[in-house]
Amino acid sequence: MELSDILDFLHASARSVGAEVTSPWFYLQLGLVLAGAGISFAVGAAIRSRIDLAKLGLSWPAAPRMMVHVLVSSASTAVFAVVMRITASPGCSIFGSSTSSTASLNGPR
Numbered sequence: 065m066e067l068s069d070i071l072d073f074l075h076a077s078a079r080s081v082g083a084e085v086t087s088p089w090f091y092l093q094l095g096l097v098l099a100g101a102g103i104s105f106a107v108g109a110a111i112r113s114r115i116d117l118a119k120l121g122l123s124w125p126a127a128p129r130m131m132v133h134v135l136v137s138s139a140s141t142a143v144f145a146v147v148m149r150i151t152a153s154p155g156c157s158i159f160g161s162s163t164s165s166t167a168s169l170n171g172p173r
Contacts, residue, residue, distance in 0.1 A: 100147040108140025 082088055115136050121129030 086157070096151050100144055100151065103147055104140045104144035107143045111139040112136060 088139055117129075117136060121132055124132075
């Protein structure tokens with residue numbers, strides 16, 4: 065590969081990223097992801113503050129105690145996955161529940 069090929073690739077990549085960033089849908093999706101991250105962070109913190117792992121698994125064997133510890137500490141990740149799945153579902157429309165508007169966004173079938 066020559067230097068000119070690498071520079072052409074970098075210029076094309078920069079133009080592509082620039083086209084994506086100027087789209088209003090990019091900012092909508094970024095806002096949804098940030099809102100989902102905030103919700104999942106808050107729910108995860110609430111779950112961790114309400115559950116005392118030392119008391120919960122005091123008399124349990126090591127394996128279930130560690131499993132519960134991982135589940136509680138990963139609660140925010142699970143909540144984020146659920147929230148993102150809800151926002152990406154076809155029935156979830158921010159702009160209304162009209163099927164014609166979602167059909168026009170999705171294009172022909």
